[in-house]
Amino acid sequence: MRKIVLSIVVIAIAVAVYEGAQHHSHSKGAPPGALDSPAATFAVQDLDGKPLSLAGYRGKVVLLNFWATWCTPCRGEIPQFIDYQSKYGPQGLQLIGISMDDDAKPVHDFYQQFKMNYPVAIGSASLAESYGGVLGLPVTFLIGRDGRIAAKYVGAAEIPILQQKIEALLQSK
Amino acid sequence: MAAHSRTKGASRVEHLQIPLPKQALALRGFVPAILLFALALFAAATIRAQSPSGVSELAPGSAQLINPDELLSLLQSTTGEKPLVLSVGPSLLYMQAHIPGAEYIGAGSAKPGLDKLRARVKSLRHDQLIILYCGCCPWSHCPNVRPAYNQLAAMGFTHVKVLYIADNFGTDWVDKGYPTIKGQ
Numbered sequence: 001m002r003k004i005v006l007s008i009v010v011i012a013i014a015v016a017v018y019e020g021a022q023h024h025s026h027s028k029g030a031p032p033g034a035l036d037s038p039a040a041t042f043a044v045q046d047l048d049g050k051p052l053s054l055a056g057y058r059g060k061v062v063l064l065n066f067w068a069t070w071c072t073p074c075r076g077e078i079p080q081f082i083d084y085q086s087k088y089g090p091q092g093l094q095l096i097g098i099s100m101d102d103d104a105k106p107v108h109d110f111y112q113q114f115k116m117n118y119p120v121a122i123g124s125a126s127l128a129e130s131y132g133g134v135l136g137l138p139v140t141f142l143i144g145r146d147g148r149i150a151a152k153y154v155g156a157a158e159i160p161i162l163q164q165k166i167e168a169l170l171q172s173k
Numbered sequence: 174m175a176a177h178s179r180t181k182g183a184s185r186v187e188h189l190q191i192p193l194p195k196q197a198l199a200l201r202g203f204v205p206a207i208l209l210f211a212l213a214l215f216a217a218a219t220i221r222a223q224s225p226s227g228v229s230e231l232a233p234g235s236a237q238l239i240n241p242d243e244l245l246s247l248l249q250s251t252t253g254e255k256p257l258v259l260s261v262g263p264s265l266l267y268m269q270a271h272i273p274g275a276e277y278i279g280a281g282s283a284k285p286g287l288d289k290l291r292a293r294v295k296s297l298r299h300d301q302l303i304i305l306y307c308g309c310c311p312w313s314h315c316p317n318v319r320p321a322y323n324q325l326a327a328m329g330f331t332h333v334k335v336l337y338i339a340d341n342f343g344t345d346w347v348d349k350g351y352p353t354i355k356g357q
Contacts, residue, residue: 068263070282072314100265102280125268125355133269136341137310155311155340 033132040130062143073156261321262307270353281321308342
């Protein structure tokens with residue numbers, strides 16, 4: 001009998017240690033921008049000077065896109081993202097653009113020219129680093145309703161795959 | 174009103190028509206083709222004028238390029254001429270991570286960047302080894318390295334290489350564990 005109890009205790013301890021290790025690797029130990037890690041919070045101002053924070057969209061699926069006006073693949077994605085905001089916005093998708101341009105003027109011009117329908121802010125090195133560094137464009141993160149990073153796309157995202165992922169995340173509550 | 178104008182205009186054209194000889198009528202069919210040919214020649218000449226060196230496309234594998242591993246060896250070598258490494262990409266990329274010793278110039282696609290590049294190299298020997306790099310985006314889409322390279326070529330620099338970064342600086346340099354430093 002004592003052996004059985006001892007075995008159960010040992011197994012319980014092993015499970016607890018394993019779970020603890022898993023939790024640690026997914027939260028505190030995970031590098032910035034890692035999949036399934038909490039998305040870094042930020043509070044910036046959008047192009048109109050209005051406050052823009054990730055926390056403000058808690059509970060929504062967020063597509064966070066690092067881009068620049070001079071980046072050809074980025075420019076190619078923007079019309080699709082505008083469509084996504086229109087199509088999936090009512091279901092809980094929120095797009096956020098972080099421009100990595102050196103100068104805000106071309107970003108303002110681009111925003112108006114393309115009639116962008118989601119908030120855009122000028123990025124910084126620290127914001128980029130909080131997502132693991134943006135050392136090439138575009139980079140896009142999908143953040144689930146739980147605030148965790150569900151997907152990361154370096155370079156232009158493959159639209160069918162991205163769309164599938166968005167739809168799957170929108171269905172999860 | 175519009176229909177009236179068209180009718181009026183058409184009647185005027187009809188009035189100006191003069192019967193042409195048969196040979197002239199036959200040649201008339203070639204006129205659009207000749208015009209198209211001339212247009213194509215003009216376009217080709219314009220493109221050549223924009224890239225007088227004929228190498229400004231910097232195609233992968235061309236002699237003007239240097240690969241990341243080659244540059245790393247060059248930088249780590251204790252012998253030979255040390256290159257002047259210039260970053261001609263966006264400042265936010267440079268601030269996050271750049272090649273040790275690289276100087277920030279600014280985006281080669283914009284006038285301030287090209288102005289700064291000219292000023293930086295103005296006093297250098299024309300055979301100085303200069304390495305340009307950006308890494309903002311996939312090679313064929315990079316808007317910065319080609320104008321910067323062409324600028325130096327136009328100034329008469331003969332030892333200019335461009336770091337070939339296929340995808341981006343993160344993938345092709347940082348992720349390989351090559352050295353970087355942060356900051357402006």
